[in-house]
Each structure stands twice: as structure tokens, then as C-alpha cells.
Amino acid sequence: MSTATTRATARGPQRPAPGELQSVWLVAEREIGSKLRSKSFVISSAVLLLLALAAVIWGGFAANSAGDDRIPVAVTSSTEGDVRDVPGLEVTVADSADDATALVRDGSVEAALVPDAAGGAFSYKVVADDSAPTDVLQLLQQTPNVELLDPAGAIDGALRYLVAFGFGIVFFMAATTFGATISQSVVEEKQTRVVEILISAIPVRALLAGKVVGNTVLAMGQIVGLVAIAIIGLAVTGQSELLSGLGSPLVWFAVFFFFGFVLLAALFAAAGAMVSRQEDIGATTTPLMLLVMAPYFLVIFFNDNPVVLTVMSYVPFSAPVGMPLRLYLGEAQWFEPIISLAILIATCLGAIWVGARIYQNAILRMGARVKLSEAMKG
Template identity: 65%
Template sequence: MNTAPSFASSTWLVAEREIGSKLRSKTFLISTGILFLITLAGVLWAGFAAQSDTRIPVAVTGETAQIIAPLDSAVDATEVGSAEAARDLVREGEVDAAIIPGGEGGFDFTVVGDDAVPSSLLSALSVSPPVELLQPDGDGDDGLMRYFVSLAFGVVFLMAAATFGSTIAQSVVEEKATRVVELLISAVPTRALLAGKVVGNTVLAMGQIIGLAAVAVVGLTVTGQTELLAGLGAPLVWFAVFFLFGFVLLASLFAAAAAMVSRQEDIGSTTTPLTFLVMAPYFLVIFFNDNPTVMTIMSYVPFSAPVGMPVRVFFGDAQWWEPIVSLVILLITCVAAIWVGAKIYENSILRMGARVRLKEALSA
């Protein structure tokens, strides 16, 4: 006597079907490969650009070497034996300028250039007044780093969530329109079908996230950015954890929203609000990555926590307990979303024709 498969077995059968169909898709494999290559190229370019020597080549003599000693980070000095030798290096184009002894107007040195002198060199040689910072713990030089790190987390979340969310929605509507779903439901429970779709696409999405993280680690290692790599360790782990549950939440809602329509062209009418939720963290970190209030709120809102909290952890803005509290909020929201999504999916998946209204889907 044959027995019906358990809920877990049915879920895994559907998940295997989702994973297998994607891995057999050349479009999916090619797009994933291109994404990895673009990520690797971006990390390598940023690493080599950071390592490139942007210092100003300058010729100095023994008498003027001490003048630019404090400017080692901005000036690449070549010491020669005489002022005339320094001038020769300028004429030959070996250096951009020369600093030789002797001057006028209270200066004991002269800056020599060919047809011009680098303004950045003159700025570096200028005497600056003392500066007092009222907020010494502000962003300062970390502003650009904060922007790029925030942008990286936002882009990865947006691409993965939007790509696989739309994939789930299209799969649900396709099976519903072709009535394949009726055959599937005759073999497995309705909720197992939904769970399998969510699990399968979550596995694929997490695979991409882990792959992107591995590519980033390789790129940072090759370019010698060990300090940045060490700082990304904990944020990447938190991002993976938050993304896992955040994606399950979104995937459940995408599947439920798609079950309410019967045609591919109607998907947008029910999934657009979810698409806005996916896009919101990306735009928020672009415009408000340096705003502590907005970033703190983002790190506790379930739909934006996968982006907001890892960014705050990376820059040391979050206390040790904050990611845990945020994760608990996300888990509670995830359970609620799965319950609502399952109810909508179960009540809508076999209804053909006009779009099912949300009230009807929840009360059927």
C-alpha cells in the first residue's frame, strides 16, 4: 500500500524541481557567471586603484629634503646633488617640480616647474591654520568608504531579491495558467508546493550570495586589501543571516501575490508593492548612508534590516546586542509573512479568471 509523502518530503521534491530547472537554464547560468565576473572586476579595479601611487614626483636637494619630509604621503621625493641637477630632472620630465635652495619674500626655497607647477604641491607646502573639530568622531575621510560599502550591500540585496522574487512570481503564474498546478497539488499538499518554491529559490539565492562573497574575498586577497577584508568578516556573516530570513519573507509574499492572478501580464498589479519594498533599502543607503537616524531605523525594519544592520556593524555604529534584537524582529515578521502568504496562496492558486482581491484571498 502506497503512502502519501510527508510534508517535508513533498517540500524537498518541489525544491529540487525548482533548483534543477534553474541549473539547467543557460540564461540563469550565463547571467550568474557574468555577475561574478563583474563583481570580481570591480573589486580588482578598486583594489589596484587604491594601491596606485598618486604622489607628486618632486626633485629635492640635500638642503630642501627636510622641507617635504612631513609630506611623504603626498610627495614622491628624488634627492639630487645640486639645484641644477634638480632643474634637469624637471626639463626631462622625470619629475613634475623641483624644490631648490634660495628664495624671496621670506622663503628659503624655490619651487621650479617646467610650464606649470602642480597646484596640489603648492597647497601641500602652504601653511594651514590650526583646526578644531567639534565632532571628532564624525565620518571624516570614511565618507567615501561608507558610501561604497553601503552601495555594495544595497546592490547585492536588490539584485538577488528582485531577480528571484520575480522568478517565483512568474513560475507560480505559469503553472497556474497552464493548469500544471492542478497536477502538482494532486500529488503534494498546497502548502508544501509553496514551501518548496520558497526553499528552492532561497537555496539558489543564498548560493549566489555565498558565491559573490567568495569572489569578493578572492579579489580583496589578490589586491592585498587585508584590512578591509578583516573588517568585512562579521558584516558579511550578518548580511548572509539577515538575507536568508529576509528573502524567505519576501519569497513567500511574492508567491502569494502571484497566485492572485492568472496571466503573466497581470503579475505587476500584485507584486509592485513588494518590488518597492525591495528597492527601498537600495535607495535609502545611497541617499542616507551617513545619516545615523535613518540607518538605525533601517536596521530594525524587517525589509531593510539585511542592508542597514550589516552596514552599521561594519562601521562599528551598532552595539553588540542590536543585530540580535533586529534578527528577532525579522524572524517574528517572517513567521507572520509566511502564515499570511500561505493563506493567500492556498485560497487563490486554483481560482482562474479575474484577479483575486486581497480581502477574498484572506477570507476564503
């Protein structure tokens, strides 16, 4: 028996190298474990979930408090008798049906009871601005006809802003937090030369894929937690109308967020591979940060602009915010989210290819920042 054979026997049988899928999962487990052991990550995640819960509870409390006040309505001399004995209404008598309708238009009252020229079972009808005044109808013993002055504006402006802010801030915070974490992790591994040890055992593409998968699992865990809190909180606080409108958009938001985050994660990892020091990371990640910030500010300032929202819903970097908001507002056709998702998935695959190429070509290069053209050429 040779000396080499004797040494191999003494060490015992060698383990076979892990397969590519196994390598991806090993790296993903490492990423997930390191984050879950980080006190800052656990605390920040808990604070985010608590803030979401507090926002839902506050919204329900505000809605219930508003329901305790008397509801302002306008009537005419001929319909005043129909609400004279109804508690909970603050009645304003207008000179005519047109005057009562004008009070609805300018927001002075929530609804108006005016004579119904069409006749029927009731001598009056309820006129409202953009949605049926359920709180008024519940106080009436019978339900008359309802006429809407502006059916297209069915979503209240404040509610529109809050929903837009919610989608925008969740995507912004998750993408920036985990994206920055990925790029910083890549640079740290380059600085400490740990990456040289890692890629001697597993393929470079498996290392990149594991980082993307691990951080995507963590980000989606936060999104699922936020969606669950929103659904349960809205149901418990009695905000059934808002819950029914948000159900489908929340599901679409989770789907769009998944592919949007994978797209950004691959690019953030590539951006980290192009530098060798933490001090230089801002030079490569700033363009990506701007891409993440743009949807947030656009949806805040232009949530009432259908043209801007339509464009946002088809641009891959803003589709995770723009399309769910349009679905909530009822401005998107049934086929539009499917087309938008197909565009996002195609862009995501392209970003993964570009990110993998940059990562493979730049991950072992130390010293000065690697230029994008050099990283693409190899």
C-alpha cells in the same frame, strides 16, 4: 480473485504517497533543476560574479595606484627637518602648527607634523583627520604619537558610499530577480493547469514551501559566491584594511539576507497565486517591488545619515541592508543586530503564515484577479 485485485496485481504494488518533508524537497529540487538548466539564469549569475570580481580587482588596482603618488603632508619650520630626507612625501611648510592643522581639516594634505607639546621620545606628532595615516607612518623611520581631529568619521565618504551601494544592489538584484521568478512560476502553473496535478499528489503548503526553499537555496548560493569573491579578492589585492572591516558585516549580511529573502519569497508566491495571467502579475507584485527598491535608494541617498540608517536597521524589509552597513561603520552596539534579527525572524514567520493562507485560498481560482480580502478569508 476479483477483477480489481487482478488489475492492481498487474500494475504492481502502488507507491505510498510522499511525506510532507519529502514533497517539499521534491518541489525544491524541481525549482533548482529548472533554474540550473536555464541558460539565462546561468549566464546572468556568471556575469554577476564576474562583475563583482572586476570591482574588487579595480578597487585594489586603484588603491595601489594611489599609493605610488607622493603623499601630501604639512610641516612647520621646526618639524621640516624630520621629513626632509623622507622619499614619497610632498611637503608643504606652514607658518604655524594651527595652519598645518587647518590644511588637514580642509583636505589639502593627508597629515601634518607639528611640535608635540607633551614631549616624550619625539619632538613632533602626526595630526590626521579621522584615521591614522598608515601610509605616512610607514615612510617614517620611527612612529610618533598620532592625533585624530575627527575620530567619529573614520570611514571615508567614498568608501562608505561604495559599501552602501554594494549591500543595496546585491539585496535589490537578488530579491527582485528570484521574487519575480517565483511569482511568474506560480502564474504559469495556474495557466497550464499543472498546479491541479501537483496538488493532487502533494499538499498545497508543501508546494509553496518547496518553491520558497528551492529559490532560497539558489539565492543564498549567489550570496555565498559573492562573499567568497569579496574576501578572496580583497586578500589577494592587498586590501587588508578594508577586508578586516568588512568581515563581520558580510557574515551578518548573509544571515539577514536569508531571513529577508524567505519573507519576500513567501509574499511573491502569494502575489502570483492571486492572478491567472502573466499580464496581470504586475498588479499584485508592484507593492512588493517597491518594498525591495526602498532600502536600495534609502541606503544610497542616506548612507551618511545615522537616524535613517538606524530606522532602516530595525524595519524588516530594509534590515538586511541597514544593519550590516551600520556594523561596518561602527555605529551599532553589539546587541542591536540581535534585536533586529529577532524582529526580522518574527516578521518572517508572520509573512509565511499570510503567504501560505493566500496561496492556499487563491491557487485554484481562475479568471479575474483575486482580491486580498477574499484570499485571506478563503
